[in-house]
Amino acid sequence: xxxxxxxxxxxxxxxxxxxxxxxxxxxxxxxxxxxxxxxxxxxxxxxxxxxxxxxxxxxxxxxxxxxxxxxxxxxxxxxxxxxxxxxxxxxxxxxxxxxxxxxxxxxxxxxxxxxxxxxxxxxxxxxxxxxxxxxxxxxxxxxxxxxxxxxxxxxxxxxxxxxxxxxxxxxxxxxxxxxxxxxxxxxxxxxxxxxxxxxxxxxxxxxxxxxxxxxxxxxxxxxxxxxxxxxxxxxxxxxxxxxxx
Numbered sequence: 001x002x003x004x005x006x007x008x009x010x011x012x013x014x015x016x017x018x019x020x021x022x023x024x025x026x027x028x029x030x031x032x033x034x035x036x037x038x039x040x041x042x043x044x045x046x047x048x049x050x051x052x053x054x055x056x057x058x059x060x061x062x063x064x065x066x067x068x069x070x071x072x073x074x075x076x077x078x079x080x081x082x083x084x085x086x087x088x089x090x091x092x093x094x095x096x097x098x099x100x101x102x103x104x105x106x107x108x109x110x111x112x113x114x115x116x117x118x119x120x121x122x123x124x125x126x127x128x129x130x131x132x133x134x135x136x137x138x139x140x141x142x143x144x145x146x147x148x149x150x151x152x153x154x155x156x157x158x159x160x161x162x163x164x165x166x167x168x169x170x171x172x173x174x175x176x177x178x179x180x181x182x183x184x185x186x187x188x189x190x191x192x193x194x195x196x197x198x199x200x201x202x203x204x205x206x207x208x209x210x211x212x213x214x215x216x217x218x219x220x221x222x223x224x225x226x227x228x229x230x231x232x233x234x235x236x237x238x239x240x241x242x243x244x245x
Contacts, residue, residue: 004029007058009036011237013203014069018057019234020195021073025081070094073192086191093185093193097200104164105207115156124148172212179217198225202238
């Protein structure tokens, strides 16, 4: 079998989704952790040659490189191992879970009086300085700088923040409703949708949102997902505080 390498970061929610899919498929893989926090290793030229957007995760299988979390898990589904295809709702679950603004959940409680988040301001400064040093990465860095500015503007807008919180609550409610009559998110068997949902609920737990699904089918579901061998094997993070992310 072709050697599989996953370039990831421990607490990255997308990395956890990919690791869960790898573990559920029973695939042997090597992890190469990318320091996206302290050394900003994702912007190193060697990594951007693999992933021009400078994000994690990246999947490498021999000479094949796959980026984008949804594309990664669909590629893994094509490999030998348990079928994680789920029912006809799976694709929409993947899209909806990925569509949430997890950054809003993380930084909404870290705002200064003027609505700015010091970490996001510092990130903007870093990206601008890096762009001056790395003309080879000008397009990627320009996109990231603009995205960082939009994020700062969003965090200053209470209504915008609330819109994203409402979207999170709506997704949680829909997941809970779907689990009333079936054991898994996309039907009667564990699927890629459950890999995504498990990582998302773990992140919601760190943000203290457990009350949003208390005494619902989602509470029992998450307890069952935590008992699966993949939860520990994939090193899903649902303890600690927002400061640990």
